[in-house]
Amino acid sequence: MTDTLALQLEGITKRFGSLTANDGVSLSVKQGEVLALLGENGAGKSTLVSILFGHYVADAGRITVYGQALPPGRPDAALAAGVGMVHQHFTLADNMSVLDNVMVGTQSLWRLASGRKPARQRLIELGQRFGLGVDPDARVGSLSVGEKQRVEILKALYRGARILILDEPTAVLTPQEVDGLFTTLRGFVAEGLAVIFISHKLDEVMAVSQRVAVLRQGKLVAERDTASTNAAELAELMVGRKVVMPRVQSAEPRAQAAPVVTLSQVTVSNSQGGAPLLDAADLIVHTHEIVAIAGVAGNGQQALVSVLNGLRQPDDGTIRLGPDHAAAPRTPAGWTAAGVGRIPEDRHHEGVIGDSPLWENAIIEDLNDKRFTRLGMVRAQAGRAYARELSKQFDVRAASLDVRTRSLSGGNMQKLILGRTLARQPRLIVADQPTWGLDIGAVAYVREQLLAARERGAGILLVSEDLEEIFALADRIAVMCGGKIIAVKPVAEWTPASVGLAMTGAVPA
Amino acid sequence: MNLYLERRTEASRTALLLAPLAAIVFTLLICALLVAWAGAPVGQTYALLFDGAFGSRFALSETLTRATPLMLTGLACAVAFRARFYNIGAEGQLYLGALAAVAVGGMHDGVGFDLPVPVLFAGMMIAAALAGALLLLIPALLKTRLGVDEVVTTLLGNFIVLLFVSMMLDGIMKDPMAMGWPQSVALNPDLEFGKLIAKTRAHTGLLWALGLAVALWLINRYTVFGLQMRAVGANAHASRFVGLPVTRVMLGTAMLSGALAGLAGAIEVAGRTSYVTLDMSPGYGYTGVVVAMLAGLHPLGVVVASIFVAGMLVGADSMSRAIAVPNYIADVIVAASLLSMLVATLFAQYRLRRKQA
Numbered sequence: 111m112t113d114t115l116a117l118q119l120e121g122i123t124k125r126f127g128s129l130t131a132n133d134g135v136s137l138s139v140k141q142g143e144v145l146a147l148l149g150e151n152g153a154g155k156s157t158l159v160s161i162l163f164g165h166y167v168a169d170a171g172r173i174t175v176y177g178q179a180l181p182p183g184r185p186d187a188a189l190a191a192g193v194g195m196v197h198q199h200f201t202l203a204d205n206m207s208v209l210d211n212v213m214v215g216t217q218s219l220w221r222l223a224s225g226r227k228p229a230r231q232r233l234i235e236l237g238q239r240f241g242l243g244v245d246p247d248a249r250v251g252s253l254s255v256g257e258k259q260r261v262e263i264l265k266a267l268y269r270g271a272r273i274l275i276l277d278e279p280t281a282v283l284t285p286q287e288v289d290g291l292f293t294t295l296r297g298f299v300a301e302g303l304a305v306i307f308i309s310h311k312l313d314e315v316m317a318v319s320q321r322v323a324v325l326r327q328g329k330l331v332a333e334r335d336t337a338s339t340n341a342a343e344l345a346e347l348m349v350g351r352k353v354v355m356p357r358v359q360s361a362e363p364r365a366q367a368a369p370v371v372t373l374s375q376v377t378v379s380n381s382q383g384g385a386p387l388l389d390a391a392d393l394i395v396h397t398h399e400i401v402a403i404a405g406v407a408g409n410g411q412q413a414l415v416s417v418l419n420g421l422r423q424p425d426d427g428t429i430r431l432g433p434d435h436a437a438a439p440r441t442p443a444g445w446t447a448a449g450v451g452r453i454p455e456d457r458h459h460e461g462v463i464g465d466s467p468l469w470e471n472a473i474i475e476d477l478n479d480k481r482f483t484r485l486g487m488v489r490a491q492a493g494r495a496y497a498r499e500l501s502k503q504f505d506v507r508a509a510s511l512d513v514r515t516r517s518l519s520g521g522n523m524q525k526l527i528l529g530r531t532l533a534r535q536p537r538l539i540v541a542d543q544p545t546w547g548l549d550i551g552a553v554a555y556v557r558e559q560l561l562a563a564r565e566r567g568a569g570i571l572l573v574s575e576d577l578e579e580i581f582a583l584a585d586r587i588a589v590m591c592g593g594k595i596i597a598v599k600p601v602a603e604w605t606p607a608s609v610g611l612a613m614t615g616a617v618p619a
Numbered sequence: 620m621n622l623y624l625e626r627r628t629e630a631s632r633t634a635l636l637l638a639p640l641a642a643i644v645f646t647l648l649i650c651a652l653l654v655a656w657a658g659a660p661v662g663q664t665y666a667l668l669f670d671g672a673f674g675s676r677f678a679l680s681e682t683l684t685r686a687t688p689l690m691l692t693g694l695a696c697a698v699a700f701r702a703r704f705y706n707i708g709a710e711g712q713l714y715l716g717a718l719a720a721v722a723v724g725g726m727h728d729g730v731g732f733d734l735p736v737p738v739l740f741a742g743m744m745i746a747a748a749l750a751g752a753l754l755l756l757i758p759a760l761l762k763t764r765l766g767v768d769e770v771v772t773t774l775l776g777n778f779i780v781l782l783f784v785s786m787m788l789d790g791i792m793k794d795p796m797a798m799g800w801p802q803s804v805a806l807n808p809d810l811e812f813g814k815l816i817a818k819t820r821a822h823t824g825l826l827w828a829l830g831l832a833v834a835l836w837l838i839n840r841y842t843v844f845g846l847q848m849r850a851v852g853a854n855a856h857a858s859r860f861v862g863l864p865v866t867r868v869m870l871g872t873a874m875l876s877g878a879l880a881g882l883a884g885a886i887e888v889a890g891r892t893s894y895v896t897l898d899m900s901p902g903y904g905y906t907g908v909v910v911a912m913l914a915g916l917h918p919l920g921v922v923v924a925s926i927f928v929a930g931m932l933v934g935a936d937s938m939s940r941a942i943a944v945p946n947y948i949a950d951v952i953v954a955a956s957l958l959s960m961l962v963a964t965l966f967a968q969y970r971l972r973r974k975q976a
Contacts, residue, residue, distance in 0.1 A: 421860065443862030452860070460860045465853035470846060474861045483843050490841075 114141040115177070116273050116304035117162075117193075122171035124157055131157040132168070133328040139273065144295055144305040146319035146336070148312075148348055150549045151520070154328040155308050159275050163195050164188045175273065194271025196262045198278045204251035208244050209233060212265045229268075236267050240297050255406065256287040263294070274298065275306045280314055281575065284406050285610030292318045310348070312341040313578075324348055349550045356558045357582040358400065367396035368433040370538045370569035371418070371450075376427035378413040378593075387413035389593040390427065395538065395569040400560065401598070402584035403573045404609050410593035411542075411573045412455075418540045418571065419452040420445040432537070446475050451536030453527055455543045455573070457520065461527040464516030468508055469497035471515045472530055504529030505555070521552030528559055539563055539570045545579060557583060577606050591615040624969040634967040639913050639920075642959035643927070649959075650952050659944045668948075671937030672930030678937065680819035684891065686929035688713070688900065690828040691883035692907025693914060693921040694835055695751075699876035701916045702852040704759065704869060708773030709880035710904025711780035712751035716881025717888045717895045718784055718803070719750035721792065724889075725804040736809045743810055744885055751881020752874035754780065759873035763866045777904065785897055794894065803895040812890040824890035828922075831879065835918040848872050880904065909957045915964070928953055 117139040124132040131154045139145045149155045160166045162173060164185040173180040175191040202211050213229050230246050237243050242260045244253070250261060259279060266274055276295075280288045295305055295318055309315055315322055316336060324332040324347045332347045346352055371394070378388040388410045395401045403411055416422040417429065420442035429438040431448055439448050446452070454460035462471045473482045473493045482493050497511050506525045508518055515523065524544065531539065541560060545553040560583065564570055574580050580587060581601065588598040589612035596612045608618055651661045672682050692709040699706035724743035725731055732739060758772035788801045795804075812822040839845040847868045851858045859865045883903065884895075892899050910928055914920030935949030 419860070420862075441862065442860055443864075446862050454860055459854065460857050463850045463854050463857050463861075466846075466850055470850075474846075474850065474863070477843050477846070477863070486843050487841055488843055488846055 115139070116141045116175070117306075118174040119158075119162070120172050120174075122158060122161055122168050122173070124154075124161060124166060124168050130328050132161070134171070135325070135328075135330045136171075137323055137330065137333075139304045139306060141272075141304055142299045142302050143320045144299055144307055144318055146315040146322045147306055147308045147325065148310065148315050148322055148344060149325035150310055150348055151547045152549065153325040153348075155325055156277065157328075158325070159195070159277060159306070159308065162188065162275070163193060189269055192270055192272035194266025194269060194274045196259065196266060196274065196276045196279060198281060200258050200262055202250045202258060202261060202265075205249065207247050207249055208253075208261050208264075209246040211250055211261060212246075212268050216269060233264060233268060236264055240267070240294060240301075242294060255282045255408070256284070256290070259283070259291070260294075271303070273304045273306070275308070277308045278310075279307070280309065280311065282407050284613045285577070285606060286614065288314065311578075312344050312348075315344065316341055326350055345550075353550050353554055355550075355554055355582060356561055358561060358564075358585065367398055369394050369396055369430075369435075370432060371395050371571070372430045372435060374428050374430075376414075376417060376424045376429060378417060378422060379425045385593060386425075387593050388417070388424075391595045393588060393595060393598065395571050397537070397567045397569050398564060399585045400564050400570040400572055400583050401586045401588060402580040403571065403588050403590055404577065404580050404613060405575075405590035406613050407575055409590045409613075411590060413593065414590070415455070415540060415542045415571075415573055418445075418538075419450070419454070443475075443478075446534075449534075449537045451531035451534065451539040451568075453524075453531055453539065453541040453544045455546065457523050457527055458516070462515045462523060465514055467512045468501075468506075468515050468518070468526065469494045469511040471526060472497035472500050475530060475534075500526070500529045500533060503533075504559075521548050521555075524548060524552060524556060528556060532559060532563055535566070535568075536563075537568055539568050541570060542573045543575065544572070545574075545576070577609060580609070581606065589613055624965075624971060635915065635964075638963035638967045639915065639924070639960060642913070642963040643956055645959045645963070646952055646956040649955055650948060653948065653951060654944055657944050659942050664938060664942055664944055667938040667941050668931070668934040670934070672934030676816065677819060678933065680816045680821035681933045682926065682930045683815070683825055684820045684822070684929075685933050686925045687822070687825045687828050687890065688883045688887050688903045689906055689910050689925040689929055690825075690832065690921060691879050691886065692903050693910030693925050694828075694832055694918060695876045695879035695883070696907045696911035697914060697916045697918060697921050698835060698848075698879065699872060700911055702848050702869065702872040703855070704762070704873055704876070705770045706755060706758075706773050706873065706876050706880075707770055707908065708755060708758065708776045708780075708904070709876075709883070709907045710900060710902065711773075711777035712754050712877045712880035713884040713887070713900055713904050714780050714784045714895070715750045715754050716747035716884030717899065718787060718792070718884070719746040719881065720744075720885035720888050721803045721806055721895050722746065724807050724810045725792070726807055727804055731807045736807075739807065740810050743889070744882065747881045747885030748878035749881070751877040751879070751884070753877070754881070755873045755877030756870065759870050763869055781897065784895065788895065788897065792895070801897055806888055806893050808893075810889055811893065812886070820891060822890035824886035827882070827886055828925075831882070832918045832922050839918065844868070844871065880907070906953065909953055912957055913960050928956075 115138055119135060119137045122132050122135045135158060147155050157166065161168045164183050164187065167183040175193060178191060180191055181187045209230055212233055233246050242264055244257055244260050244264065250258060279291060283291060298305055307319055319336045322334045322336055322339065322344060323330060324344065326348060373391055373393045376388060376391045377386050379386045391414060403414065405411055417424045420439060423440060430436065431438055439445050458464060473496060476482050482489050494511050501508065504525045506522050506529065508522060518526065545556050548556065560570055572583060584601050586598055586600050587604050587609060589596045589609055591613055592615060596615060597618050612618055654661050654664045671678055673679055692713060695709045696706060720743045723746040724739055758769045758776065761767035761772055762769045785801065788803055792803045794802045812824050815821040815823050815825055847863050850863055851865050851868045855865055887899060888895060906928060910921055910924045913924035931952045932949045935946040938944065939946035
């Protein structure tokens with residue numbers, strides 16, 4: 111392994127208005143090493159790589175790739191210098207073949223010969239060399255998520271990437287696929303490539319990197335050799351203080367537990383044709399219980415949640431509420447009225463009306479409530495008083511009750527939604543990725559509130575892609591794959607490995 | 620070009636308020652070039668234009684007369700656009716409203732319906748509002764049920780309505796005294812609006828338009844329906860999630876918009892023309908789109924914007940009689956002000972930055 115510097119960032123600073131996203135960040139990556147870029151959401155990781163890749167122009171600082179200065183704001187120059195980027199959200203055309211996706215944009219429009227043959231040869235070679243086997247003629251739309259990611263990586267390699275940047279690459283993978291990816295990355299560095307691995311998951315950082323750079327509020331706060339640090343230290347560096355994550359205390363089933371929702375053979379068909387989105391799901395959530403749904407994104411969780419928050423009607427099967435098996439309502443408003451609290455996955459575009467003021471979003475689920483409206487008029491004073499109380503109780507920090515809700519931070523927005531939902535003391539809570547994208551402090555707060563609701567007697571259906579969270583909160587875990595519920599068992603009968611296996615569809619014994 | 624747009628972290632209220640002013644100033648600057656090109660002195664031309672629009676009692680009365688229907692079609696567009704329902708059919712709704720007004724309040728067989736005047740008046744206004752509302756309900760249902768684009772259906776619907784009106788004017792609503800002119804029977808004179816300014820054409824229909832603008836502003840601000848309209852317009856998906864009756868709000872908004880445009884037709888007939896003719900509106904429905912945009916979709920802004928646009932149209936007429944600049948300059952000003960407004964709104968929300976090399 112050589113000590114050649116592959117990439118050097120010096121004093122990168124980027125401001126958006128009054129926000130300093132990157133504050134004098136200096137970093138270097140050597141040939142043949144994996145550097146993990148660790149930081150919470152909003153710490154400035156994405157901004158930094160966007161600058162590196164030429165999507166943004168830094169206000170100050172310079173970038174050198176293998177000793178050559180990189181002109182700012184030019185993605186083409188970054189590509190030519192050998193910087194390859196694998197985005198969290200794939201940039202592939204589903205209706206084209208793997209080969210076409212890899213070749214697109216690499217060829218001069220003026221050349222008549224297509225050059226497919228040599229391209230194909232090169233793609234197969236690359237695949238063999240790095241253990242990234244994919245059929246060049248397969249349609250990308252028919253590939254699994256893990257395979258699509260391989261195509262993204264191959265695309266970068268095909269273009270001659272010597273520095274590979276992976277932005278949260280494990281978010282969409284099963285634990286087994288993550289292991290595969292890590293093997294691939296180790297192969298890369300053995301071949302002399304440099305890898306920047308962006309993540310906020312500590313165990314992954316510990317597993318794959320040689321060095322770790324920690325960003326907090328736009329500043330580089332620490333650089334460590336992975337071998338000489340540990341997850342606890344990294345967590346503290348990332349957050350800036352010690353954080354205790356709440357977890358469920360006793361997972362023993364309670365004697366007096368009664369069902370709050372009962373799903374039997376619930377099916378949601380796929381309007382595009384093909385396998386149903388939700389396939390004959392049977393599930394019961396009891397009082398005093400958190401049932402966590404584990405699964406790789408896109409395996410029917412969305413369909414399950416949508417029939418439980420009223421956005422969709424099941425095409426088959428029945429949903430019953432409460433111990434007396436009342437029929438399920440047919441509209442979102444009906445679900446709210448039936449005592450179901452709903453926390454949506456997409457808080458910005460589903461949970462609140464971003465353009466409306468904070469106080470209107472606090473009462474928007476209660477427009478039929480005599481407290482807030484009378485004879486078709488909004489009782490603004492009562493609404494504001496309620497919003498003020500809610501903000502205080504759930505620690506929503508905002509400049510005023512009249513700020514546009516979109517200007518709230520993710521954590522404050524989620525606390526507003528959480529408050530609006532929990533204040534009505536729901537018997538069932540459908541929480542879809544409630545901590546996704548939040549900083550650790552807010553994550554701890556949300557978990558605490560969910561556990562408190564469970565203590566109070568609520569039944570909670572928790573959808574999460576974070577196994578750590580699932581094991582911290584769940585009484586029972588249900589694993590989904592391909593629209594089916596593969597297995598439901600108490601948390602004590604699962605291990606992360608067995609959950610990972612079930613996520614691929616293997617039914618555990 | 621090394622320039623790019625960056626979203627402002629917080630679009631300032633002052634910037635959004637100043638945007639229409641900046642747009643109008645910019646428009647007048649551009650149009651000054653055209654005036655100079657026509658060989659006329661720019662200063663004098665604009666002086667004549669503004670004099671012809673606001674400079675005398677007569678000029679002002681003409682401007683207000685022209686502003687009345689624009690105010691209503693402007694409100695119709697503003698309320699619909701706010702809910703992201705792009706009603707381009709105010710022209711058709713205006714004509715159908717006018718036709719409905721005459722159908723109820725016209726002198727059929729020389730006498731009309733034998734009802735007390737207040738009842739007849741109420742019937743006339745309700746019929747016009749309903750006609751516009753129901754007409755717009757068709758594209759609204761097509762949109763909410765089948766996802767058909769309302770811009771296409773409302774725009775093309777205008778031509779169907781005009782043909783329908785033409786058929787009525789040549790058929791059962793033909794004025795037998797009109798010597799073959801395509802014109803409807805006259806409105807009952809008892810139903811006509813009084814004069815707002817003596818010996819001019821300005822009529823009390825303006826007060827209706829002003830009242831409706833204020834009412835709309837109050838609805839937006841203080842009622843549950845207003846809150847729902849704003850929410851659905853801003854984010855229909857989230858509105859559905861939090862349990863608002865999205866489809867009902869959409870249909871209600873569309874009917875409100877159509878009703879306002881329909882009333883524009885009735886108020887034109889009862890205030891100015893006394894008949895329905897095929898040229899009673901010089902595109903008020905389309906100009907309403909410009910008015911709404913200039914107003915930033917705010918009901919009270921519509922009042923100001925409609926008077927400005929009407930002033931340009933009226934002022935240009937009188938200016939062109941005095942100086943060798945064709946009155947088409949008014950259309951250019953109105954069109955250019957719409958484009959400038961769109962750019963000005965963009966700059967209120969984004970800032971132009973230069974990439975450092």
